[in-house]
Amino acid sequence: MSLTKLIDRRMGIFLGLLFLVTVCVPLGNLVMSPDSALHVPSFAVALMGKYLCYALLAVALDLVWGYCGILSLGHGAFFALGGYAMGMHLMREIGDRGVYANPDLPDFMVFLNWDRLPWFWHGFDMFWFAAIMALVVPGLLAFVFGWFAFRSRVTGVYLSIITQAMTYALMLAFFRNEMGFGGNNGLTDFKDVLGFDLQSDATRVGLFVCSALALAGGLLLSKWITASKLGKVLVSIRDAESRTRFLGYRVEGYKLFVFVVSAMLAGLAGALYTPQVGIINPGEFSPANSIEIVIWVALGGRGTLVGAALGAIIVALSKTLLTGWIPEIWLFALGAMFILVTLYLPKGVLGFIEASRDRLRPKAKAAPVKEAEA
Amino acid sequence: MPLGFRAASFPKDRIMTRLTSLFAPILMLLALVTALPGAAATLEELMQRLPQGSYDDRAALVMEIAATGDERAVPLLEALGEGDLQELKSDGTLVRVVKEGKTYTAYDPLTGESLGEIGRRDGKKVKVNNGLRRAIRSALGIMTLRHPDPAKRLEAAEAAFKSGDPDQLEALDAALLAESDREVATVLGAARAVAMLNSDATEADQFEAVTTIAAMGNQDALGVLLPLAAGEGPVAEAAADAVADIERSQKVWGLAQNVWYGLSLGSVLMLAAIGLAITFGVMGVINMAHGELIMVGAYTTFVVQEFIRNTMPEMFGWSLLIAAPLAFLTAGAVGVAIERGIVRHLYGRPLETLLATWGVSLILQQTVRSIFGPNNREVGNPDWMSGAFELGQLTITYNRLWILVFSLIVFAGLLALLKRTPMGLQMRAVTQNRAMAADMGIRTGWVDAMTFGLGAGIAGLAGVALSQIDNVSPNLGQSYIVDSFMVVVFGGAGNLWGAFAGAFTLGVANKFLEPVAGAVLAKILVLVFIILFIQKRPRGLFALKGRAVEA
Numbered sequence: 062m063s064l065t066k067l068i069d070r071r072m073g074i075f076l077g078l079l080f081l082v083t084v085c086v087p088l089g090n091l092v093m094s095p096d097s098a099l100h101v102p103s104f105a106v107a108l109m110g111k112y113l114c115y116a117l118l119a120v121a122l123d124l125v126w127g128y129c130g131i132l133s134l135g136h137g138a139f140f141a142l143g144g145y146a147m148g149m150h151l152m153r154e155i156g157d158r159g160v161y162a163n164p165d166l167p168d169f170m171v172f173l174n175w176d177r178l179p180w181f182w183h184g185f186d187m188f189w190f191a192a193i194m195a196l197v198v199p200g201l202l203a204f205v206f207g208w209f210a211f212r213s214r215v216t217g218v219y220l221s222i223i224t225q226a227m228t229y230a231l232m233l234a235f236f237r238n239e240m241g242f243g244g245n246n247g248l249t250d251f252k253d254v255l256g257f258d259l260q261s262d263a264t265r266v267g268l269f270v271c272s273a274l275a276l277a278g279g280l281l282l283s284k285w286i287t288a289s290k291l292g293k294v295l296v297s298i299r300d301a302e303s304r305t306r307f308l309g310y311r312v313e314g315y316k317l318f319v320f321v322v323s324a325m326l327a328g329l330a331g332a333l334y335t336p337q338v339g340i341i342n343p344g345e346f347s348p349a350n351s352i353e354i355v356i357w358v359a360l361g362g363r364g365t366l367v368g369a370a371l372g373a374i375i376v377a378l379s380k381t382l383l384t385g386w387i388p389e390i391w392l393f394a395l396g397a398m399f400i401l402v403t404l405y406l407p408k409g410v411l412g413f414i415e416a417s418r419d420r421l422r423p424k425a426k427a428a429p430v431k432e433a434e435a
Numbered sequence: 436m437p438l439g440f441r442a443a444s445f446p447k448d449r450i451m452t453r454l455t456s457l458f459a460p461i462l463m464l465l466a467l468v469t470a471l472p473g474a475a476a477t478l479e480e481l482m483q484r485l486p487q488g489s490y491d492d493r494a495a496l497v498m499e500i501a502a503t504g505d506e507r508a509v510p511l512l513e514a515l516g517e518g519d520l521q522e523l524k525s526d527g528t529l530v531r532v533v534k535e536g537k538t539y540t541a542y543d544p545l546t547g548e549s550l551g552e553i554g555r556r557d558g559k560k561v562k563v564n565n566g567l568r569r570a571i572r573s574a575l576g577i578m579t580l581r582h583p584d585p586a587k588r589l590e591a592a593e594a595a596f597k598s599g600d601p602d603q604l605e606a607l608d609a610a611l612l613a614e615s616d617r618e619v620a621t622v623l624g625a626a627r628a629v630a631m632l633n634s635d636a637t638e639a640d641q642f643e644a645v646t647t648i649a650a651m652g653n654q655d656a657l658g659v660l661l662p663l664a665a666g667e668g669p670v671a672e673a674a675a676d677a678v679a680d681i682e683r684s685q686k687v688w689g690l691a692q693n694v695w696y697g698l699s700l701g702s703v704l705m706l707a708a709i710g711l712a713i714t715f716g717v718m719g720v721i722n723m724a725h726g727e728l729i730m731v732g733a734y735t736t737f738v739v740q741e742f743i744r745n746t747m748p749e750m751f752g753w754s755l756l757i758a759a760p761l762a763f764l765t766a767g768a769v770g771v772a773i774e775r776g777i778v779r780h781l782y783g784r785p786l787e788t789l790l791a792t793w794g795v796s797l798i799l800q801q802t803v804r805s806i807f808g809p810n811n812r813e814v815g816n817p818d819w820m821s822g823a824f825e826l827g828q829l830t831i832t833y834n835r836l837w838i839l840v841f842s843l844i845v846f847a848g849l850l851a852l853l854k855r856t857p858m859g860l861q862m863r864a865v866t867q868n869r870a871m872a873a874d875m876g877i878r879t880g881w882v883d884a885m886t887f888g889l890g891a892g893i894a895g896l897a898g899v900a901l902s903q904i905d906n907v908s909p910n911l912g913q914s915y916i917v918d919s920f921m922v923v924v925f926g927g928a929g930n931l932w933g934a935f936a937g938a939f940t941l942g943v944a945n946k947f948l949e950p951v952a953g954a955v956l957a958k959i960l961v962l963v964f965i966i967l968f969i970q971k972r973p974r975g976l977f978a979l980k981g982r983a984v985e986a
Contacts, residue, residue, distance in 0.1 A: 206966075209966075210970065213969070213970040213971065217786070218715075218786070219924060219969060219973060223924070226965060229962060230962035230966075237956070348917060352790075355790060356790065392804075393798055395794070396797035397794065399791055400791050400794040400795065403791040
């Protein structure tokens with residue numbers, strides 16, 4: 062498939078902007094002197110890195126919801142699992158610099174009087190292993206879950222609710238100290254990654270650039286999938302599942318494939334998120350978090366990929382601004398967003414912008430984007 | 436009354452005696468001022484005679500002291516029994532002497548008041564022998580066993596049961612004869628039986644004792660009988676039989692207890708979920724704001740109670756009955772508003788509805804937080820909702836019982852509404868085939884609004900009930916939303932019996948898993964079970980049949 066087909070106009074504009082930001086932010090942080098008006102403070106770099114992770118997560122959800130009609134209310138679980146995989150590596154990296162100075166056991170295990178590492182912690186001292194696990198574990202969970210759910214044709218609201226049950230069950234499980242993932246407090250106090258100090262500006266910028274690359278890669282991969290023949294089948298499943306099945310397609314296989322890919326993208330987002338935020342805890346599994354991801358996608362524009370990324374950044378940015386400014390108003394704003402977007406912006410911000418542009422230039426041939434009915 | 440339960444209140448009483456001993460000097464002073472000289476032998480006079488006479492005379496004297504019933508005699512007799520009581524050579528005063536390191540400190544034996552340091556040779560020990568000690572022990576036992584307050588007597592009897600000292604036998608016999616309170620008498624009988632077992636009583640007496648204890652049938656009885664059953668001889672065999680009996684009955688009661696807890700949890704789940712089942716069944720819409728409607732009901736209860744507290748406190752017992760219809764109407768009104776304002780525009784798009792109602796839930800949550808503050812609000816239990824009663828070995832709290840009854844009433848009411856009223860008929864028609872119902876002239880839009888309002892109203896009622904057992908906070912709804920989804924999905928939407936069966940099955944299953952796996956793991960297991968169950972029956976336990984399924 063040619064690159065020009067992958068990068069259509071909206072994708073081109075978005076990737077261009079992303080590239081611009083990825084170049085300017087490091088320059089602003091590392092090159093500009095702290096007194097300069099163009100200086101980008103370090104916390105802002107980490108914050109923007111976090112937004113990019115959210116954007117990747119939103120793209121992952123858009124892939125399944127926007128193109129295949131699977132409304133997952135449990136995507137936060139895949140994200141958190143990826144985050145935990147990376148968090149486990151970072152915990153091992155601390156080594157004997159922890160409070161208890163135990164070279165093998167993370168602090169919380171020493172605190173719980175464990176005498177050796179649980180079996181599932183082995184291997185996480187190697188970065189490559191943790192990185193693979195951050196993709197494999199969410200992918201595996203999605204595979205098992207999807208294999209059962211799609212094969213028995215659990216669809217629509219029922220599917221949404223059991224995905225929610227999945228993330229809720231995982232949250233309860235990770236809250237337990239006996240699980241061996243730090244319980245309530247999660248994993249934190251990270252020192253460095255691959256030998257780079259996590260507190261240093263250069264590392265933060267590096268992680269930021271990685272997040273931007275991951276987002277661009279995730280977008281292109283998703284675009285490639287959706288623009289392919291397989292992508293057409295996915296859209297037809299979204300719009301008329303039974304009909305697609307009658308036409309002879311194995312609907313379960315397609316759904317399972319895209320669900321697993323999406324879960325792995327979410328895991329990647331989580332793995333990049335943990336070192337930038339400095340903590341991963343069971344709260345990430347909470348059903349409310351997963352539902353919030355859905356509003357990112359809906360706000361930006363479902364089934365547009367770029368819109369999902371845009372939506373995530375818009376919502377996360379307004380959350381940061383509003384909670385800092387008048388905290389009480391944030392839930393009102395978020396709630397209103399849910400309602401107004403579903404009622405008045407069924408195609409999201411991106412759809413709205415493109416529709417207004419088409420209205421302004423009536424002669425230009427509008428490229429119709431077929432929207433989902435359900 | 437299980438013994439362990441009463442014994443738990445010991446420390447509090449100990450604090451009380453500490454307090455009284457703090458005030459004792461003042462009381463003493465008052466007593467000295469008001470006491471008339473030359474009255475019948477007072478405790479002080481009797482005490483002064485303690486060092487004199489033969490051991491038998493002094494044993495009689497100890498009994499006489501006990502007979503005064505004066506509480507101050509307890510430390511005195513204890514000191515005597517320990518051999519700490521000394522007679523000062525200078526003036527013949529009796530003091531309790533405690534050796535601390537190398538110094539000797541004298542205390543008033545009655546009040547515990549410190550009288551300062553004394554020399555090692557200043558006092559002469561008041562001698563005791565084993566016979567006297569026995570007399571002291573039973574005197575002490577009698578003192579508390581004869582206390583005018585039945586609660587104190589019960590406590591003493593339980594202490595006697597725990598100690599099982601055979602020396603108390605006579606005191607217990609005497610106390611048992613004098614006892615009028617049935618509950619205390621039962622425990623006294625048990626204590627007597629334990630003392631009997633520990634004494635060198637005849638085999639017949641011991642058999643009788645085993646039977647008495649076995650009749651108690653609780654954990655304490657097991658504690659006494661288990662060591663006995665380990666021995667040999669006919670008594671041990673009888674004890675072993677009794678142990679087996681008790682363990683069997685305890686297993687049954689444990690089962691019953693789990694069932695009760697499960698039903699109780701099930702009733703809560705059903706209240707929380709049944710409104711959801713109605714909305715989902717008729718409209719195919721999951722109302723994510725359902726939990727917040729429960730919260731609205733709970734806060735309505737809070738407001739009603741505040742109003743009653745401030746204006747007519749004597750009506751407090753009625754507060755819940757007043758709150759219930761108000762909560763139904765308030766939550767119902769909010770529900771109708773949600774339906775007319777939002778849900779109506781999103782028909783045929785269930786996932787969008789889910790998102791929009793989630794938005795509503797956030798707004799409702801924050802509204803309540805802004806008005807009532809983020810903390811828990813105090814919602815009181817009326818008298819008839821508090822306390823508990825015993826059913827065999829089950830402890831049943833009234834609030835749980837009433838909630839179970841309430842949930843059944845709500846369920847029956849809804850069932851009647853759906854099956855016996857024109858509105859119910861229309862609702863069922865819309866559930867089964869919306870298009871056909873519309874063709875028959877049913878105003879489906881109106882039915883939708885009413886159904887949504889009804890579901891929301893039921894959530895309000897659930898809020899009234901939940902305010903009695905849960906914290907009323909802005910997060911109240913959140914904690915129930917996942918659970919109620921599970922019930923609906925498990926039971927099958929659009930069928931009240933589905934919600935009924937789903938709620939009670941999940942409730943009981945949860946409570947049976949809890950002792951085995953722990954509370955959190957039990958919940959996880961139930962969630963996993965539901966996820967797997969949905970694979971087998973994607974439309975729940977009681978799936979709707981017909982065309983509605985594919986809608």
